Amino acid sequence: MSQGIVFFAHNNSEIDYGSIALANALMIKHHMGINAITLITDEGTVRHLKSQYDQSLIDSTFENIKIQPRRKVENNKRYRDTRHTVNLLQFYNINRSTVFTQSPYDETLVIDVDYLICNDTLNQIWGHKEDLMINRKSYDLLSGRHHQEFDRVDDFGIDFYWATVFYFRKTPQTEIFFNLLEAIKSNYPYFKTLYGITTYNFRNDHAFSIAVHMFNGFAKSRLVKNLPVDFLQHTLDYDELYEINSKGSLSFLLEKISEPGNFIPARTDGVNVHVMNKYSIVRQSKKIVEMYSA
DSSP: OOEEEEEEEOOOSSOOHHHHHHHHHHHHHHHTOOOOEEEEEOHHHHHHHHHHSOHHHHHHHOSEEEEOOOOOOOOEEEEESSTTOEEEEEOOOOOGGGHHHHOOSSEEEEEOTTEEOOSSGGGGGTTOSOSEEEOOEEEESSTTOOOGGGTBSSTTSOBOOOTTEEEEEOOHHHHHHHHHHHHHHHTHHHHHHHTTOOOSSOOHHHHHHHHHHHHTTSSSOSSSBOOSSOEEEEEOTTSEEEEEOTTSEEEEEEEOSSSTTOEEEEEEESOOEEEOOHHHHHHHHHHHHHHHHO
């Protein structure tokens, strides 16, 4: 069976998701040994990517580039660059429900471009007996920081699932799941109200959480399993990624719990990390590309 990784990357007015995707794809090729990587994006993002990097590098990094027009919806998201900068920008990466038909692979691993891959543990999913896997837990790199919004979609609501990384095999059952996910997205105001979600914008994590709940017969999930490594690790958009090396070491400034706006240094070695401060990844993207393409 064919196996591969799929990225979704649509730039907005400030965040260069295409460059982040290129950087992370090179990290995946190095740390996971996977060459089958498909980028689903739009023409504007591709043009911008080609204006910064050689065509030969782009072609050798991505097995496929599939053009999918950005959905023109009002979907604003708050982007922070630590506590000192916050901007309300359009979020266009909302097309994950189409991955069942868009993916060229029998087995697909969908990864957020800002989930930086520094080891090969996700290779455990290939050939797995489960057809659909997604994680519910993610831990902050800074011990002691806990956010209730990552536990449930609202204070008394259903379990929260991370759409940051998920795996599926193409089967009739998983096709039903992604059709359900598309229906949720197409009727999101209704489902948002039904599930007590108070945030205005569409969020992939919330849509997946609703789909998992419905797919399991409106109960705690038994049909949808966790990934083999059943938790993620993340930093917040209040934090800063300030250094990276080709051995998979990431250096951060993590905002102190008791002193907002002040930081403590931290480093991970060979750990996959969901970096929520997109600005900080963009600042490191050219360095990552240079290191991992050398």
